[in-house]
Amino acid sequence: xxxxxxxxxxxxxxxxxxxxxxxxxxxxxxxxxxxxxxxxxxxxxxxxxxxxxxxxxxxxxxxxxxxxxxxxxxxxxxxxxxxxxxxxxxxxxxxxxxxxxxxxxxxxxxxxxxxxxxxxxxxxxxxxxxxxxxxxxxxxxxxxxxxxxxxxxxxxxxxxxxxxxxxxxxxxxxxxxxxxxxxxxxxxxxxxxxxxxxxxxxxxxxxxxxxxxxxxxxxxxxxxxxxxxxxxxxxxxxxxxxxxxx
Ligand code: CAA
Ligand code: NAI
Numbered sequence: 001x002x003x004x005x006x007x008x009x010x011x012x013x014x015x016x017x018x019x020x021x022x023x024x025x026x027x028x029x030x031x032x033x034x035x036x037x038x039x040x041x042x043x044x045x046x047x048x049x050x051x052x053x054x055x056x057x058x059x060x061x062x063x064x065x066x067x068x069x070x071x072x073x074x075x076x077x078x079x080x081x082x083x084x085x086x087x088x089x090x091x092x093x094x095x096x097x098x099x100x101x102x103x104x105x106x107x108x109x110x111x112x113x114x115x116x117x118x119x120x121x122x123x124x125x126x127x128x129x130x131x132x133x134x135x136x137x138x139x140x141x142x143x144x145x146x147x148x149x150x151x152x153x154x155x156x157x158x159x160x161x162x163x164x165x166x167x168x169x170x171x172x173x174x175x176x177x178x179x180x181x182x183x184x185x186x187x188x189x190x191x192x193x194x195x196x197x198x199x200x201x202x203x204x205x206x207x208x209x210x211x212x213x214x215x216x217x218x219x220x221x222x223x224x225x226x227x228x229x230x231x232x233x234x235x236x237x238x239x240x241x242x243x244x245x246x
Contacts, residue, residue, distance in 0.1 A: 002227040004029035007080045011063050011120055012090030014041030016189025017139075019048075020215035021087060021222050026054035028223065033076045033083070034058040036090070063090045063116030064108075073123040082131060085226045086124050088117040088138045088161075093191055095150040106153045113157035117164060125172065134177040137225045138165045142185050142241045158183075162237055169235025178234045180225045185241025187213040209242035 008025050012018040013034035019041070022032050026049045034049075034056060036042035042058040049056035057079050061072040076083055091113045094105040117138055128134025143151050144158025161181060168179040186192055186203055192212065195203070204212060221240045224230050 001029035002223065002229065006084040007031040007033065007082065008085035008087060008226060009033040009035055009076055009083045009124070010087040010089055011035045011061070014038050014045050016191070017187060017215045017218045018089050019045045021089065021219040022049055023052065024219045024223055026052040030054065031080060032056040033080070035061045035072050037062050063120055064111035066119045069119040069123055077127065082127050083124050085135045086120065087222055087226065088120055090116055091139060093151070093154050093194060095194065097150055098152050101152055109153035110157050113154065114160045117161055121168065128177050129175045132176040135226045136168065136177065136179040137222050138181040140181040140183040140237060142183050142239060142244065142246060145183060146246045148246055165237065166235045173234050178230065180233055180235065181237045182218060182221045182225065183237050183239045183241065184218045185213055185244045187215060187218055189215060207242040207244045211242065213240060213242060
């Protein structure tokens, strides 16, 4: 029970990696806030968490909308005493080659993947500072480290997440808060289902472990960075990619 007595808020908690994380955290004793744009999946994750015997609440949020994020924080903090763990996991792709990428596709991905992480963290940090502890885990991607064909917008957003992680580790470390990132490789969720078959076949063959990752592979990395086992880990980017270098 590594998260006993802790409350974790997971953005994108109704998605592939978010759901698996919520269930793992519940098994480790955490109370959960499932914050997602999509109501149906967030609700069903809350039901699954309840079946494990843990407390959970779902809140609809659009992380790219600062007012919506403020409402989410207000609701979460009125329901639970405080948020000990923030998992900034919500994210989207809009893949297109550079010359075909529209300004709207550029902006939408930046708004959700980069600004969304900033809005959620900024609004939830003060109550962590007040208590003198907290864990923030940001979801980057190996694409933010190595780049990837057709992902100018996504790569920029995830590289930005890595920059913010390292900055916040410096700003918030002295206040007892650790900030780290996970950089997953290709993980079997709805997001990867958008990749053309010929590209995914090539990718799978390039992974030294010869398989794509599972949502649980990432959830275990989140768990480590959310638990006291990582109390001396700050500002790191943990790759969960089977050794893939794209
Ligand atoms: N490797 C090598 N060449 C590639 C390529 C790749 N991965 N993808 C595209 N190309 C080449 C094509 O072969 C083609 O070459 P020619 O012009 O010489 O024929 C050229 O680039 C244009 O390709 P398309 O005709 O397919 O162009 P398109 O505009 O229809 O589609 C694309 C381009 C949208 C990028 C599409 O190829 C695609 O979706 N690729 C997958 C992108 C991807 O990997 N996304 C990851 C999603 S999962 C995720 O993001 C999670 C994470 O963090 C890892
Ligand atoms: P997913 O598509 O299954 O889940 C994403 C969740 O985020 C969905 O439930 C969606 O409703 C929610 N979401 C999207 N936009 C939102 C918004 N504006 N506000 C609130 N919620 C929103 O995708 P997956 O794979 O679970 O992705 C989770 C995170 O992991 C993302 O940040 C993604 O970029 C990252 N990632 C995923 C990889 C993969 O291969 N699947 C690899 C590397 C990183």
